[in-house]
Amino acid sequence: MEENQCDESVGNWRNKWWVEECKKTWNIALPAILTSASQFSIDFVCVVFAGHLGPLELAAVSEVGNVIIGFAYGVMYGMGSALETLSGQAFGAARFNMLGIYMQRSWIITLMTSLVLTPIYVFTSPILKVLRQDKDISELGGKYSVLVLPQLFAYALNFPMQKFLQSQSKIWVMTLMSIASMAISLLLNWVLVSKLGQGLLGVAMAGNVAWWVLVIGQMVYIVSGYFPEAWTGFSLLAFKSLFSFVKLSLSSAIMLCLELWYFTAVILMVGVQKNAANAVDAISICMNLQAWTIMVALGFNVAASVRVSNELGAGKPKAVKRAILVNLVKAGLLGFVFGIIVVATRNQFPAIFTDKLEVKRETSKLGYILALTIFLTGFQQVLQGVAVGAGWQFLVSMINIGCYYIVGVPTGALLGYRFKLGVQGIWWATLGGYLLQTIILVVLIFRTNWNKEALQAEERIKTWGGMAEPQGSS
Template identity: 60%
Template sequence: MGELLIKETWEETKKTWHIAGPAVLTGIFQFSVGFVTVAFVGHLGKVELAAVSIAQSVIEGFAFGVLLGMGSALETLCGQAVGAGQLNMLGIYMQRSWIICGVTALILTPLYVFTSPLLQLLRQSKPISKLAGKYCIWVIPQLFAYAANFPLQKFFQSQSKVWVITVISGVVLAIHILLNWVFVAKLNQGLVGAAVVGNVSWWLADIAQMVYLMSGCFPDAWSGFSVSAFESLAAFVRLSLASAIMLCLELWYYTAVIILVGYLKNPEVSISAISICMNFQTWPLMIALGFNVAVSVRVSNELGSSHPKEAKFAVVIAVLQSALLGLILMAVVIGGRTYLPVFFTDDPEVVREASKLGYLLGITILINSVQPVLSGVAIGAGWQSLVAFINVGCYYFVGLPIGAILGFILKLNETGIWLGMLGGSLLQTIILLSITFRTKWQKEALLAEERIRTWGGVTHLEQISEDNRVNCADSEQQQPI
């Protein structure tokens, strides 16, 4: 029994890392595009650093969350379709997602145009708001790059075709660093130069992925553009919105924290300090998001194939391994808390305030090594609506109010606000763990079968349907893994 468990653990670990490894690298490379931008802009001045930080955290973060969420509907649909052998539907699903994400990007465009008055309406510093508004107008092309990028990535990830995307992201990052060095550091093009370089980098990534899509590597999943993409759009929008709301409530939580910090007495220093910590938090978060992708693909594939026990085992392995890495990264961040902020700024006051948050940052990294994995389980199984309600309660009725009380009433400033954020995240993680490990996976496999039928796949499902009925009937006699 022990040898069998070790063998199964090793096999599942290989399957998980086959997806998680390149997904982690891809996430790090893509996040580093914004990281590099902030690092170069930070040396232009304190106000410039705060302006780009708040633009990325509030405006771009809002849009990024909406479009990533809308695209994440493909993780459920494509993953379960792959498990059921319905590869012919993947290209249609992706095209529907392109249409929806493109329209969504168009709707979000005024948010970028009116960034400056919007931030001032939120009582942010006027100099910061003006510079952030100028920057956001110049990065509007990135908004539409997101709309093209996310459906492409979900299409590739659902089929475990991820290494080419990793290579593309790495090459684009190298080009991005070079262009920033030339235009921002050497030619002194300032915020406009940084924005244009970001646009070029994101669209280079999209073009390269489109070339890969049309290269003939996906004969079963991609047969060209089709008018079928315009069918069933209303139903597709509903599922996309459920995914968007779930993810956006998480991402907007950090946006709300940045806005709260902007109300403190010294917003330039406070926003810069907490933005530096959030940037460092995002590096290990990329690892957890790699596991998020892996567990979403593994769960959706196994449920689509009528393998509920394997789906549950995949969850256990992903959570344990991501948590272990989180512990290691927490120790690294706490140990280097006084040195890491120097990468972003030369201002001693900002460095000092960012260093004070080091312990809380380490604990947050540990929690965030587990929480995204559980969100990946929710996406793979199709629980987006349930998780959205949990997010509302934990983040907006617990985390933010506690942060406001500690930060403003008890005068703990950015430390108090971060403590509130940490409390909301911890509560959410505990609830998701409880739900995940009490789930009846046989019933989830039945739901996956119904979902595949609803979205157009009916071939090869007769055996899957019979397997599901047998599994569900026998579930009371089976001992869960």
């Protein structure tokens, strides 16, 4: 009798922590999913409208998006992601005053980085030509890249603010602003492109306005008194420890960029094939669709990162393990559902992006590979979120180099050209890189001593906070 009561008690306890952790996960993941999907949709809408201008316009916008904007976006997002570790652990340790200082330090770094990246936008056309891309695509892409330069500086301000809000699980206002910005992008594209016939100029203007509406809205929200402990005004403390902050920011940027640049490498490999426009269009459509699902998976990436960093900062290693398990299960289920949808609609979804029959046919051939990649993406994003929450950016960077560049790129070139499998061979190599990285991260995470990681988080908070940033500083 006592044994049965004990088993029932253990069962109730397990159900309780599972339900509680699920609630905590969804409170972060759901608004983060909506935020990520809405912000991605700002550019997604632009690609769709560009696609209906013609195959050359679609190829130009897609190539600029994947090669130039993708590069800059990855750098900015990665630089801002240093806050996921520091702010999340500081919030878990109740060091709220550090959050605003961290965000200001990140602003300084990301704005300086945006100035460094500006020439890439200005000289997009010759850069693409050096990379042996189609001449017409390169010329039109270069013009479009200059038009969307204002978005680079919007990224610089946006991502640090996102991490500031996410670390405190204050996401819903940001979510509503992101949805509003996506709606603005859709409305302006319809007016400027479909009604007024402004072509790529209209596409660029719509994206620029949408991004800056989002940035200004978030900034007003943060400085308007809703965060009395975390935001105490601009401070000269933001200029302290900048060098150390830059090192962590660079590690975060490199970790993310190595993954994003891999997709850039894939686009470039496809771009040197015969009939490059159709091939680039097909794989760009797949990448845009996968990127949309990644925005959804990023919700669980954020949830895993916030939960792990908060619990490590609070010194609760058991809660870290629960957070990892719940996020993996939920992300895997969503990835499975998305994969099934892609397979079921593989002959229909290309029509969203293009009216050209050859591009539709080429894209449909990639449906099964795309579905498998999307399924794996959910697990991969959660595992990377755990790594960021624990502060393992440099280690994951090394893993990414091995999986994507030592294995993935050579394999893609071999399958695509040596074995003449074309776009499908290159994409199979992409899937292989994903799978290898996922396996390594799973082994690493489940062999980790989380008690030791909690002690390291405590030491990190002391090192970064210390006496230089006492409570109530401004």
